[in-house]
Amino acid sequence: MQFLSRIWQGTRWFFRRFQVIRWLILIGLTVMLGFSAWFTYKAKTADVENIKSTLQTKTVIYDANNEEAGTLYGQKGTYVELKAISPQVQNAVISTEDRTFYTNGGFSIKGILRSALNYVIHHGQIMGGGSTITQQLAKNTLLTQKQTVMRKAQELFMAIQLNKVYSKQDILAMYLNNAYFGNGVWGVQDAAKRYFGKDASQLDASEGAILAGMLRNPSYYNPADHMDNALSRRNVVLQLMVDNKKLTQAQANAAKAQSVQVVDTFSTANSQKYPSYFDSVIEEARSEGISVDDILNKGYKIYTNLDQTYQRNLQNSFAQDWAFPANAADGKQVQGASIVLDPKTGGVRAVVGNRGEHTFLGFNYATQLRNSPGSTIKPLMVYTPALENGYHYDSVLKDEKLSYGKNNYTPTNATGTYLGTVPMYKALADSINAPAVWLLNKIGVQKGVTSLDRFGIQLKESDQNLAAALGGLKNGVSPLMMARAYAVFANGGKLPTTHFIRKIVDASGQTVVDNSHPTMRTNHIQKSGSGMTSMM
Secondary structure, three states: OHHHHHHHHHHHHHHHHHHHHHHHHHHHHHHHHHHHHHHHHHHHHOOHHHHHHHHHOOEEEEOOOOOEEEEEOOOOOOOOOHHHOOHHHHHHHHHHHOOOOOOOOOOOHHHHHHHHHHHHHOOOOOOOOOOOHHHHHHHHHHOOOOOOHHHHHHHHHHHHHHHHHOOHHHHHHHHHHHOEOOOOOEOHHHHHHHHHOOOHHHOOHHHHHHHHHHOOOHHHHOOOOOHHHHHHHHHHHHHHHHHOOOOOHHHHHHHHOOOOOOEOOOOOHHHHOOHHHHHHHHHHHHHOOOOHHHHHHOOOEEEEOOOHHHHHHHHHHHOOHHHOOOOOOOOOOOOOOEEEEOOOOOEEEEEEOOOOOOOOOOOOOOOOOOEOOHHHHHHHHHHHHHHOOOOOOOOEEEEOOOOEOOOOEOOOOOOOOOOEEEEHHHHHHOOOHHHHHHHHHHHOHHHHHHHHHHOOOOOOHHHOOHHHHHOOOOOOEOHHHHHHHHHHHHOOOEEEOOEOEEEEEOOOOOEEEEOOOOOEEEOOOHHHHHHHHHHO
């Protein structure tokens, strides 16, 4: 009986364990099928069909006269078809990146297994490599650059979808037009111009191998900055082309012996003609709910208020270093900015946001800086409300060194001299400090604050004091805000809404942003405004 009991217990244990394993297998298969269905859905609903047209289109910026002012390309270069790309480049890239490109289904089993092995060896860290050309295209055009298991899985399924939608020739062309080649250069055509001064169709085996070698690390292997690295990598690529039967050993040896000289005929002048203005256009479009990526890549037509003559003249002025103070003791360049506004419409006609090298979407001192406006605030906060409260252009103001309030605030004149009394127009013309503070104290700070609000400038409570008469603000204003405020005098008392963009039209011809009828805020300062204008 004891023997039979042991058999029974063993049988129960076996079936119980078998049931658990069966359920685990069933659950695992269900999860795998679920993920597979989800990834397939994501791949099928991705914008795969429009990748080629997206890479070929450009966003065009038009000026105030509807003339083309420049283009925005984003992460893509001058698009060329595969027939315009040297076969040597194609063979070098395929030999280096994906030897089975023309026969695989968009992915490589070997590559997947190698990635999985690396994942295990490196304790769950996703390592680069293992992706086919089609997978890399999917990653570069449809996905983020994050190195995660989920992203790698999406990449695989989207590569399969790409392989279904496009021919191998189209995939290779899109990949080469979207690849990054260092120094801000995207696409094989622009890379050929940047490093060899010729079209992509003219590249030989040595040059093609250099470009193919850069794909692994564009910064480290580019010949403009690291020629030795570029040549070493070129020789590796040439040998891979021999292994892949795209070159004979003799041809590879001849290419290895070939000297290389960098010739740069690439120009980004069209997309970088007016960098501050174009950046401001992008920022404004982004505020309208259009992402930067879409602005750069979706082929919009953006109609602006740009005056190209004003813009060129402004940029030329800022290029004259002699016109600006010398650099600070620590070597930092003294900054500056300028903006030109149409007072009737609020349209920005020209802008320079900084001196020195331009950084894409970098800090714009004309639109983003908040600083003390200094004496430029006097007409807005002091003299306009004074004219509205019984004072006249020739009213006599006190020009003495006086102290005000519990804190004994004591403004001083820049010259250190005081005239005793001074007519208001002279106090303004000579930008004398003491009369301005005396006058604001007489009419009341609140009247000055209210006046500023009508000019589009709201003071925080901490800045609502007599020091504001001289621009002494903790929370400053931007040049754009001041330009808008002064536009009121030239616009019959109306405060315009500032804007760079008149309208945006998408690739289908639909207007998605329309600022052609900007709003105006009436300030009812026509009388004081004309008096203020005559004083200025």
